[in-house]
Amino acid sequence: MLIKKPTDIPSSEITPESIYNARRDFMRGAMSVAAMGVSASAIDVFAAPTQVADKDLPGPDWLKMQIAGAIANQEKISEPLTPYEHVAAYNNFYEYGYDKTDPAAKSHILKPHPWTVEIVGEVNKPRTFGLEDLLKGVTLEERIYRLRCVEAWSMVVPWVGFSLADLIKRVEPTSKAKYVAFTTLERPSEMPEQKSRFSTIDWPYREGLRMDEAMHPLTTLAVGLYGKVLPNQNGAPLRLVVPWKYGFKYIKSIVKIEFTEKQPKTTWSMIAPDEYGFYANVNPQVSHPRWSQAEERRLPSGLLRPNIIPTQLFNGYAEQVAHLYKDMDLRKFY
Amino acid sequence: MPVLWRRVLIFFLALIPLVFIVYKTLANQLGADPAKAIVLFTGEWTIYFLFITLAVTPLRRLVNFTNFHFRWLQVHRRMLGLFTLLYAVSHVLAFLVFILGLDFSRFGKELVERPYILVTIPAVILLIALGVTSTKAMMRRLGKNWLRLHKSIYLIAILAWMHVLMQVRSSYFEAVLFGVILLALLLPRLYWAVRK
Numbered sequence: 001m002l003i004k005k006p007t008d009i010p011s012s013e014i015t016p017e018s019i020y021n022a023r024r025d026f027m028r029g030a031m032s033v034a035a036m037g038v039s040a041s042a043i044d045v046f047a048a049p050t051q052v053a054d055k056d057l058p059g060p061d062w063l064k065m066q067i068a069g070a071i072a073n074q075e076k077i078s079e080p081l082t083p084y085e086h087v088a089a090y091n092n093f094y095e096y097g098y099d100k101t102d103p104a105a106k107s108h109i110l111k112p113h114p115w116t117v118e119i120v121g122e123v124n125k126p127r128t129f130g131l132e133d134l135l136k137g138v139t140l141e142e143r144i145y146r147l148r149c150v151e152a153w154s155m156v157v158p159w160v161g162f163s164l165a166d167l168i169k170r171v172e173p174t175s176k177a178k179y180v181a182f183t184t185l186e187r188p189s190e191m192p193e194q195k196s197r198f199s200t201i202d203w204p205y206r207e208g209l210r211m212d213e214a215m216h217p218l219t220t221l222a223v224g225l226y227g228k229v230l231p232n233q234n235g236a237p238l239r240l241v242v243p244w245k246y247g248f249k250y251i252k253s254i255v256k257i258e259f260t261e262k263q264p265k266t267t268w269s270m271i272a273p274d275e276y277g278f279y280a281n282v283n284p285q286v287s288h289p290r291w292s293q294a295e296e297r298r299l300p301s302g303l304l305r306p307n308i309i310p311t312q313l314f315n316g317y318a319e320q321v322a323h324l325y326k327d328m329d330l331r332k333f334y
Numbered sequence: 335m336p337v338l339w340r341r342v343l344i345f346f347l348a349l350i351p352l353v354f355i356v357y358k359t360l361a362n363q364l365g366a367d368p369a370k371a372i373v374l375f376t377g378e379w380t381i382y383f384l385f386i387t388l389a390v391t392p393l394r395r396l397v398n399f400t401n402f403h404f405r406w407l408q409v410h411r412r413m414l415g416l417f418t419l420l421y422a423v424s425h426v427l428a429f430l431v432f433i434l435g436l437d438f439s440r441f442g443k444e445l446v447e448r449p450y451i452l453v454t455i456p457a458v459i460l461l462i463a464l465g466v467t468s469t470k471a472m473m474r475r476l477g478k479n480w481l482r483l484h485k486s487i488y489l490i491a492i493l494a495w496m497h498v499l500m501q502v503r504s505s506y507f508e509a510v511l512f513g514v515i516l517l518a519l520l521l522p523r524l525y526w527a528v529r530k
Binding site for chain 2: 089090094100292297300304
């Protein structure tokens with residue numbers, strides 16, 4: 001059998017956790033110096049020793065500082081991280097094209113700052129947040145989660161973000177709020193595929209969660225990864241991360257969050273309802289009609305030794321989330 | 335240009351994509367999922383060479399002016415067809431070695447779960463048969479049957495197109511483009527066949 005454990009990835013292909021952590025500690029130390037009154041432009045200098053990203057990503061200084069000051073989350077994971085250069089270069093973001101390399105090549109034209117997020121629907125305090133207001137007073141955490149794509153590849157990503165629940169509490173949902181609907185930016189001038197005539201996607205991209213899923217502490221709004229501002233191709237400046245669901249639920253570049261009584265329409269289930277459900281929970285037992293979900297290729301996958309590992313129910317988060325679905329037929333509500 | 339020079343030129347031109355992907359692989363420039371990149375690349379080039387091969391006859395018959403014609407292309411059709419086979423075999427081998435990891439216990443399961451792979455099996459078998467019978471000696475030996483056998487290239491092309499179409503998820507661009515090209519290549523033949 002050539003099925004291997006994730007630890008079989010050659011060590012040359014992964015960023016050792018110790019080095020990564022050392023970088024994080026260095027940045028945190030540097031941040032406290034900055035907080036003591038050193039010019040904020042010194043941030044660029046701090047980026048120099050980090051080997052994760054060689055170029056500084058655009059973004060306001062306050063955001064970079066807040067991200068660099070993220071604290072580690074309790075959730076532990078023993079699997080090696082997928083290196084930054086793969087996380088930021090292997091993306092599905094169809095607003096920029098259909099190849100995995102298109103988003104990294106074409107998303108630089110997006111301007112993620114300034115950014116606003118409109119929160120509407122069944123809430124007592126509907127409002128439009130500027131990104132800075134949305135993050136004001138929020139303690140960002142580094143959250144290292146498995147990411148399982150519906151296409152049967154997977155990664156381990158150190159996100160920087162916070163629980164969606166924290167934001168939801170601030171806007172006070174009413175008793176009618178049963179679902180949360182998310183919408184991606186629609187700006188064809190900066191998202192070229194939104195102009196395509198051949199796309200089956202009815203723009204803007206839409207996703208949704210049930211209220212209890214949205215309130216779950218694992219459900220994250222991410223603003224960074226690898227201690228850096230989110231690259232545009234990864235959904236800058238704000239994206240959803242729901243680690244027990246397939247990656248297409250992780251809606252990117254969010255501009256609108258709406259609380260609804262009825263289950264919202266979601267992009268992929270609008271295109272192919274028999275292939276992509278509303279729940280999209282990772283489940284090795286429920287095959288996609290065109291391929292099996294029993295296994296996944298953990299990236300980076302070597303050529304002569306494909307890094308194939310078994311897929312876990314709820315992507316390995318069953319202990320935390322299985323209760324949300326205890327009376328549901330997961331074959332029916334895929 | 336003498337035929338031999340043209341042969342050499344076309345041979346080396348047709349090898350460029352293969353050299354390119356081998357270089358990218360050895361230079362480790364294929365990103366997080368090199369297996370998928372190689373399989374997609376060789377698959378695309380199989381289709382391109384299939385189209386080029388199928389374009390020879392319509393080009394020869396439709397673009398036939400005194401100073402501008404494609405009659406010279408006819409003698410190179412066999413080589414173009416063999417390059418189609420080369421890229422198809424690379425595509426299949428890349429799938430078996432890099433994606434499947436030569437674990438044939440997973441092969442049957444993959445075929446059942448991925449019908450778009452299933453449709454390529456007759457196409458690949460036929461394409462190999464065409465390659466094997468592409469020599470002059472085989473042409474003589476098969477006589478009339480040679481032409482019958484080699485007409486299966488149309489079926490191969492349709493199966494290859496279905497292989498692309500069945501994988502469409504969010505954009506029909508490529509499937510539509512390939513479909514239009516295939517129609518443009520097959521319709522003149524249908525017209526000539528009916529008129530005869």
